[in-house]
Amino acid sequence: MQPTSDEPQQPVPSETAPTAHEPKPPTPAPQTLPQPVGLGLAQWIGAGLKVAVCLPANIRSATPSTLQLFWLIALSATVQIGMARLEVPGEASFQLLGWLYPLSTTGFMLYLVWASLNNLRKPQDPLSPVPAWFGLWSVAGLPMGAVGVMFTGLAARDQLPDWLAGGTGLTWLVYSLMWVWLMLVAWRVTAAVTASRSAQTIVIIGVLLIEGFASTQLDSRPWLADYVDQEPGGASESQSLALSQDVFEDQQALLTQTLAAVTTRQSGRINVFGLVYAPYAQSVFVRESAMVSDVLHDRFGAQGHVVQLVNHPSVTDSIPWATNQNLRASLQAITRQMDRDSDVLVVYLSSHGGSDFKLATQHPPLEVAELTPQMLRNMLDEAGVRNRVIAVSACFSGGWVEPLSGDNTLVMTASDSTHTSYGCGSQSELTFFGRALFDEQLRQTYSFPNAFAAAVPIIRQREIEGHKDDGFSNPQISLGSGMLSVLAQLERERKLAQ
Numbered sequence: 001m002q003p004t005s006d007e008p009q010q011p012v013p014s015e016t017a018p019t020a021h022e023p024k025p026p027t028p029a030p031q032t033l034p035q036p037v038g039l040g041l042a043q044w045i046g047a048g049l050k051v052a053v054c055l056p057a058n059i060r061s062a063t064p065s066t067l068q069l070f071w072l073i074a075l076s077a078t079v080q081i082g083m084a085r086l087e088v089p090g091e092a093s094f095q096l097l098g099w100l101y102p103l104s105t106t107g108f109m110l111y112l113v114w115a116s117l118n119n120l121r122k123p124q125d126p127l128s129p130v131p132a133w134f135g136l137w138s139v140a141g142l143p144m145g146a147v148g149v150m151f152t153g154l155a156a157r158d159q160l161p162d163w164l165a166g167g168t169g170l171t172w173l174v175y176s177l178m179w180v181w182l183m184l185v186a187w188r189v190t191a192a193v194t195a196s197r198s199a200q201t202i203v204i205i206g207v208l209l210i211e212g213f214a215s216t217q218l219d220s221r222p223w224l225a226d227y228v229d230q231e232p233g234g235a236s237e238s239q240s241l242a243l244s245q246d247v248f249e250d251q252q253a254l255l256t257q258t259l260a261a262v263t264t265r266q267s268g269r270i271n272v273f274g275l276v277y278a279p280y281a282q283s284v285f286v287r288e289s290a291m292v293s294d295v296l297h298d299r300f301g302a303q304g305h306v307v308q309l310v311n312h313p314s315v316t317d318s319i320p321w322a323t324n325q326n327l328r329a330s331l332q333a334i335t336r337q338m339d340r341d342s343d344v345l346v347v348y349l350s351s352h353g354g355s356d357f358k359l360a361t362q363h364p365p366l367e368v369a370e371l372t373p374q375m376l377r378n379m380l381d382e383a384g385v386r387n388r389v390i391a392v393s394a395c396f397s398g399g400w401v402e403p404l405s406g407d408n409t410l411v412m413t414a415s416d417s418t419h420t421s422y423g424c425g426s427q428s429e430l431t432f433f434g435r436a437l438f439d440e441q442l443r444q445t446y447s448f449p450n451a452f453a454a455a456v457p458i459i460r461q462r463e464i465e466g467h468k469d470d471g472f473s474n475p476q477i478s479l480g481s482g483m484l485s486v487l488a489q490l491e492r493e494r495k496l497a498q
Contacts, residue, residue, distance in 0.1 A: 041068050045075070048139025051188040054181075057136060059192050063128075064135045076138040083149040084222050092223040099222035105214045110134065112206040113190075116199045129193035136189045144181060155465045183208055221467075241281070241313050241366055255320040259333035263304030269497075270490045271343040272296060273334050274306035279322035279361040279368060280351040281311045284424055288393065288434045289319075292348045295438045299446065300346075300494060307334060311363035322361075323368050328379050335383040344490060346389045347376070350434060352424060353394030357417070360394070373403035387486050389448055393433045395420035398476045407482035412437065412452050415473035422459075422468050432459050432466075433475060446494040448487060452477050 039047070039062045047057035064072065081099060085092065114130050186207040190200045241247075265271040274296040278285035289310050296302040307330045309322040320326050334345065349371070352360035358370040380388060388409040392400045398416035405411055414421035414433035423432035430439060436458045441451035456475050463472060 038062065039064070041071055044068060044072055044135055045139055047192070048072070048136045049143070051136055051185060051192065052140040052143040054184045054188055056188060057192040059132060059136075063132045069131050069135050072135045072138050076142060079142050080145055081222055083146055086149050087152045087221065088223045089153075095222055102214055102218045104218065105210050108210050109137075109207065112210070113203060116190075116202045116206070117194055117196075132193050133189055136192060137186075140185050140189055144178070144185065147178070152467065179208070182211060217469075241316060241363055243365055247316065250317065251321055254318075255326055255329065258307060258320050259330060261304065262307060262333055262337050264337045265305075265339055265343060269493050270486070271338060272300040272302045272305065272346060272490070273338050273343060274302050274346040274348065275327070275330055275334060276306065276308045276310075276348045276350070277322050277327055277371075278308075278310045278312075278350045279359060279363070279371065281313065281363045282424070283312070283314075284428045284431065285350045286310055286312045286315060288350045288430050289348075291430060292350075292434065292438050295442050296346060299442060300490075301497065302346075305334070305337070311361070311366075311368065321363065321366070321368070324371060324375065327371070327376075328382075331379050331383040331385075335385050338385070340384050341386050342486075343385075344387045344389060344486065345380075345385045346391070347380075348391045348393070348434075348438075349376075350393045350431065353392075353396045353421075355396050355399075355418075357396060357399030359392075373400040376400075377403050387483060389487075391433075391437065393421065393431045395424075397421065398474070401476050401478045405478045405480065407480040408486065409478070409480050410448055410483050410487065411476075411478040412448070413476045416476050419471055419473050420468075421473045421475075422463050422466060432462050432473075436462075446491040449477070449479055 039059060044059075044064055047059055051057045081094070084099075110130065113133050114128070117129050117133070183204050186204045187200055190203045194200065262273075265273075274293065276289045276292050278289040289308050293306045293308055296306050308319050309326050309330060310319045311322045320330075338345070349359055354360065358372050361368040361370050376390075386408050388404075388406070389412075390400075390404050390409065391412045393414045395415055396417055396419070397413035398418070400413055401411050401417075414431065421431065421433055423430065423435065429435070433455070436455035437451055440458070441454045442448070445451050445454075452475070459475060460472055
């Protein structure tokens with residue numbers, strides 16, 4: 001039945017319209033992440049020191065605040081800089097770049113830890129474990145650094161015990177134990193922030209590789225020794241030569257007197273003559289020049305046969321200048337007194353050297369041209385001397401071997417053509433090469449080749465102890481076949497003479 005227009009119409013409820021009695025769904029409460037456990041700064045330092053002695057650090061889910069991490073890093077840097085000062089005896093200056101340079105690996109270290117640990121985080125974890133790892137690592141490295149500084153400081157002062165300084169098996173055992181300690185600390189630090197064995201293994205291997213690279217390739221130091229070497233009368237390395245007309249005239253007269261004092265050879269034996277050339281005004285080369293001259297006098301009977309040419313304000317009134325002109329004049333004067341076919345001429349060069357194989361010269365304000373191996377070869381050929389023993393104590397001196405080599409020539413250099421030599425600082429008594437070869441080995445033998453062979457491993461060990469950071473100098477030797485019999489005869493004669 002259809003409703004009539006007089007009956008009221010009832011609205012038909014919609015299927016989507018809410019009913020008055022239907023409750024609204026509850027609004028979900030905001031989900032809160034667990035807050036990290038807080039530790040005080042002293043607790044973080046204590047945890048780092050526990051890790052340093054390979055004990056577990058129970059930091060739970062703690063992470064340092066931004067300010068705490070800053071103070072942990074600042075504390076570590078301050079202590080490291082202070083300890084490094086003990087590595088350098090005497091006066092020293094802080095070098096900002098020398099401190100920052102090895103820290104260039106920190107970015108690689110942080111990326112390694114982040115990449116290893118980040119994927120292990122759970123959604124409910126509040127923060128990355130990287131800050132906790134870095135904070136612990138900064139403190140945990142301090143005891144290892146202190147032990148390293150102790151060894152380095154003792155070596156710099158020549159106070160290491162013989163069993164540790166001699167390159168023995170015990171030396172390498174101690175060195176290996178330091179690396180084992182490093183790996184144990186890396187494990188304890190990583191285990192404090194993750195239980196994942198795979199992550200711990202990756203971090204340990206990565207830390208070992210990064211630290212190994214840094215120790216071999218980035219071994220710069222935040223403190224540099226102040227090389228101000230006092231001379232008799234108060235002169236120092238920075239003092240310049242005082243040039244005047246009198247100085248020039250006195251030097252010319254001194255050269256004439258020195259060359260006139262070269263005595264003639266003694267018959268019946270091989271005579272040794274020497275020319276020692278030190279063109280760089282630095283005290284270590286003055287001392288080395290005197291030492292080599294003494295060895296030639298005392299061991300090879302060369303009294304009256306040796307000429308020294310040295311640039312330094314302290315010897316201006318006693319030794320002729322080391323210039324190329326004086327070198328040529330000295331060679332001519334020496335060879336006039338010797339038998340050029342049977343006697344032996346020893347030429348010793350001591351200076352800094354460059355990768356262009358030029359022997360460095362410095363004697364300000366006097367300008368002196370640098371010496372090259374070809375220039376020396378030409379001078380020796382002009383002088384007509386046959387039997388030559390040439391020793392070059394300078395960086396990159398291996399570049400002198402080929403130009404000077406010959407059938408009747410022995411060439412010995414302090415390094416190969418791509419490496420520096422060592423021991424040429426103003427506080428050095430002698431260069432490593434001159435000290436080992438002449439001052440030590442040639443005082444025990446009359447054989448130049450044998451002395452060189454014995455000196456090389458000594459130089460290598462001293463460079464390791466001195467933390468030479470650009471690789472072994474690798475001294476070179478070239479012995480001509482015609483020189484073998486001459487040196488053998490010289491050795492026999494010197495043994496009979498003693």
